[in-house]
Amino acid sequence: MDSLKHKRIILGVTGSIAAIKSPAIARELNGLGASVYCVLTESAEQFVTRAEMAEATGEAVIASIFAQPGTAVRQQAGTPAPHKEQTWHVHLARSADAMLIAPCSASAIGMLRAGIYDNAVLLAAASLPKGTPLVLAPAMDEDMWLQPAVQENLAWLKSHGVLVIEPVVGALASGLTGMGRMPEPKEIVREFQDVMARSPRLPREGRETLPLQNMRVLITGGPTYEPIDAVRFIGNRSSGKMGAALARQAKKMGAEVTLVLGPAIPFPLLETEGVTVVSVETAEEMKQAVLKELPRVDIVIMSAAVADFMPEAQADKKLKKRDIADQFGRATLRLKRTPDILAAIGRLKRAGQIVVGFALEKGKGSEQYALGKMKEKKLDMIVLNDIAEEGAGFGYDTNKITIFTNDGNRESLPLMSKEACATVILQTVATRISRERSVESGELQFHHTKAKP
Numbered sequence: 001m002d003s004l005k006h007k008r009i010i011l012g013v014t015g016s017i018a019a020i021k022s023p024a025i026a027r028e029l030n031g032l033g034a035s036v037y038c039v040l041t042e043s044a045e046q047f048v049t050r051a052e053m054a055e056a057t058g059e060a061v062i063a064s065i066f067a068q069p070g071t072a073v074r075q076q077a078g079t080p081a082p083h084k085e086q087t088w089h090v091h092l093a094r095s096a097d098a099m100l101i102a103p104c105s106a107s108a109i110g111m112l113r114a115g116i117y118d119n120a121v122l123l124a125a126a127s128l129p130k131g132t133p134l135v136l137a138p139a140m141d142e143d144m145w146l147q148p149a150v151q152e153n154l155a156w157l158k159s160h161g162v163l164v165i166e167p168v169v170g171a172l173a174s175g176l177t178g179m180g181r182m183p184e185p186k187e188i189v190r191e192f193q194d195v196m197a198r199s200p201r202l203p204r205e206g207r208e209t210l211p212l213q214n215m216r217v218l219i220t221g222g223p224t225y226e227p228i229d230a231v232r233f234i235g236n237r238s239s240g241k242m243g244a245a246l247a248r249q250a251k252k253m254g255a256e257v258t259l260v261l262g263p264a265i266p267f268p269l270l271e272t273e274g275v276t277v278v279s280v281e282t283a284e285e286m287k288q289a290v291l292k293e294l295p296r297v298d299i300v301i302m303s304a305a306v307a308d309f310m311p312e313a314q315a316d317k318k319l320k321k322r323d324i325a326d327q328f329g330r331a332t333l334r335l336k337r338t339p340d341i342l343a344a345i346g347r348l349k350r351a352g353q354i355v356v357g358f359a360l361e362k363g364k365g366s367e368q369y370a371l372g373k374m375k376e377k378k379l380d381m382i383v384l385n386d387i388a389e390e391g392a393g394f395g396y397d398t399n400k401i402t403i404f405t406n407d408g409n410r411e412s413l414p415l416m417s418k419e420a421c422a423t424v425i426l427q428t429v430a431t432r433i434s435r436e437r438s439v440e441s442g443e444l445q446f447h448h449t450k451a452k453p
Contacts, residue, residue: 004193005033010092012101012121013053014108015043016182017173018139022048023056024185025102030057032189037092039063041108041119062088062120089120093127100192101125102165103139103182106150112136112162113153137165137188142178146414155416155423159253161211165191210254211430217255218297219246220290220304222264224283226338229315234335238305240264242358242385242399245422246301247275253426258297260289262304283307283338290341294348299429301356302342303383309335346378352436354429356381367402374404380432381405383425403428 009029013022022044026036038053040063050061093099101108101121108122117126125134136157144150145167158164165188170181183191221243225233244267247259251274258276261267270277278293280286283306294300312334324331342357349355357379359370366386374382384402399421402412405428413424 004029007034007097008095009034009036010096010099010124011036011038011053011057012040012099012104012124013038013044013048014041014101014103014105014119014121015046016103016105016139017047018103018182019044019047021182021185021188022102023052025100025188026053026056028185028189029100029192032193035059037062037096039092039120039124041121043105044121062092062124065089065118065120065123089123089127093124093132094129096128096132098133098135098192099125099128100135100137100188102135102137102188102192104136106138106140106144106147109136109138109150109153109157113156133163134161135163135165135192137182137192138167138180139182140167140180141172141174142176142180145180148414148416148420151414151416151424152420155420155427158427159211159249159423210252211427212250212299213254215255215299215433216297217250217257217299217301218260218290218293219243219250219257219301220260220262220286220306220341221246222262223305224262224286224307224338225281226283226307226310227314228311228333229317229319231318234307234309234311235263236305236307238262238264240267241397242418242422243303244270245418246303246425247277248273249419249422249426251275253430255299258293260286260293260304262286262306283310283341287339287341287344291344291348294345295350297353298433299354299356300345300349301425301429302345303358305360306341307338310338312336342377342379349378354380354433356383356425356429358383358385360385360387362387367404370402370404374406379406381428401425405432 011022011026011029013019026038029036036057037059038057038061040050040053040061042063045063050063053061111117111122112125117123128134138145138154154164165183167180168183169177169179171177172181182188222240223236223238225235227233240261243259243261247257247270250257258278259270260278260280263281278289280289286304286306345355357373357377359366359373359382361369361384366384370382370384373379382404384404386400386402397418398415399418400413400415401421402410403425404410411428413421
């Protein structure tokens, strides 16, 4: 691949022991024809020196917000362009085709999310013009990687266009083995090429492109109520919060969003935010609303908790106990299956349409059930919501999910807010669509580097 030939790459190095791999990353980038300009944080210098990085890149290294006198960034014509101490970051960022922060520490992730740019690496990242890719390669111990704050910060950054090379399972600096190890330099550079190829490319002077720009997304949320009589029904405890979070985040990511919502708690702000809300009550009503929208949408996310059964017959008045109970005070209610909306979508989906299902399960065997459901319903992706952990499932503002895709990928996330879960789900969908379009156009051969736990 010649995708890095003649490219100007900023290599940011933060305070992780994985910084010992940074010289090798720089040499790999140079070997592919890129010009590499290294920026270090002060803590990164505990693991790699300016001299080592200068030798690896062939360029002067910046390790302070106030660059040392004489430090210069060569312009593409080859002539030095001295930059004042206060403005080096502007010239460097504007000259770059992309920035890779490898390794990227948990602190750097948090500061990027919060808009705190108090070291040279973050200052360079903050100065990148719109359309210049920023790619992070996190590296940290497993317990730090699994911190909800780290995952939520990453999810937010992804939703705003930052690209991430995921860590892998392996030996960690602590002596333990787990998730959080930065891939080896060759893998980092190969994945860097891939994420750049599948990211939306913007001209520097162009307008912002969002991950789901011009996409039409259909989401279902909440429960369904299946009436027994005029006042009683069969239902469940779904609040609709997950569906609302998905709708809100999809809208922020640039999509045209329709939310088919069962009788959940009210979400009055959704319509003011530009989401079209279609209110339904029963599974049959939800099915009809979904099938009406299906032909025009690009993405379908079925997060609703549809009732599995409905009464064979519904009374149009309130049934009296004396009319339905036998002499022992017992009553029998005959049930039948509700419509299988996912199966109907699977039969009708068109080529290129992405369908995402949800599986709410508890404990042992839940993953096997989710995988079986994904295959049976012909889904592209399924989100397993494991309610075995406190704080996940109906009524909570948090969720614990595992995302499976039909190409064999699996991503297990810690307990996070439903908004953060929604962002990760939608970013996974957006990445898949971008990758498939690149493959179809012959622009990309995708390599998986993420180990599966």
